[in-house]
Amino acid sequence: MVKKAFPSLAVSCCDSTGARQQRALLFELGRLNGTNLFDVNTYHNYQSDIKRPFDDLLQGQPTIETEWSDGGTNWTPTWDRSGNNFEGFRWAIYMNNAFRNNVSGWSHWWCTWAGGDAALVNVNGTSYQVASRLWAFSSYFRFARPGALRIEAESGVEEVYVTAWQNTNGTVAIPVVNAAHYAYTLNINLAGMNLTHGFAYLTDNEHNVTMSEEITITGGRFKATIEPRAMKTYFLDR
Incomplete structure (x- = not known):
């Protein structure tokens, strides 16, 4: 009824508390021929991380992870100090895993909050502190802009994770x-893409999406050094 009244309204389903739980729900919807009743597949990451794409249970709808955080009173601002699941470094890997499983968007629970890992920014009166989780988000979304298309990217190194996105402006x-x-x-091979230069932005224990070097692309290739326990985003142009 809502879609009939507002045809342009996108309906989501169903914000299950984990990826595995969402798969079970979609399977049951499919048995009832109900997977055509919504426009966006949505899930949370509390109970289970995504292990494989949802595509086999959908009819072409995009998938978005719409909520996750610790939700407790602990505050974890660091990038990679303790191995805590809510350090920024861990979130960079969580997001990489989701995107490589065809997830189109990734959300935190709160942006700002007074205390605890429920938020990316801890507000205390007139002061605030930013969690490194925010810099993990920024390392993706500052450069892969709305409308970007994820393109094929593979790493030949077990401990190096990579995704790639082409924006609407090239x-x-x-x-x-x-x-x-x-x-x-x-050695990064751009496989015939018409790109000539760019910049690298580093995030680790000492840097927060900091421009660290200028890139010159020769013959569709360039050499990249990735610092230990770090994230580096290469933003390339023609």
Whole structure:
């Protein structure tokens, strides 16, 4: 009835508390021929992380992870100090995993909050502190803009995670996460894309999406050094 009254309104389903739980729900909807009744597939990440795409249970709808946080009173502002699941470094890997499983968007629970990991920014009166989770978000979404198309990207190194996005204006964002405790130097092949230059933006314990180097692309290739336990986004242009 709502769609009939407002045809342009996008209906989502169903914000299950985990990816596995969402798969079970979609399976049951499919048995009842109900997977054509919504426009966006949505889930939370509390109970289970995504292990494979939802595509086999959908009819072409995009998938968005719409909520996740610790929700407790602990505050974790660090990038990679303790191994806590809510450090920024871990979130960079969570998002990489989701995007490689065809998730189109990833959301935190709150942006700002007075205390605890429920938010990205901890507000205390007139002061505030930013969690490094925000810089993980920024390393993706500052460069992969609305309307961007995720393009094929593969890493030949077990501990290096990569995704790539082409924006509507032709620029390309390549977020790379190095999970090793030592630096990797990689040869990046852009497979015939018409790109000539760009910049690298580093996030680690000492940097927050900081421009660290200028990139010159020769013959569709460039060499990249990824610092240990870090995320570096390459933003490339023609």
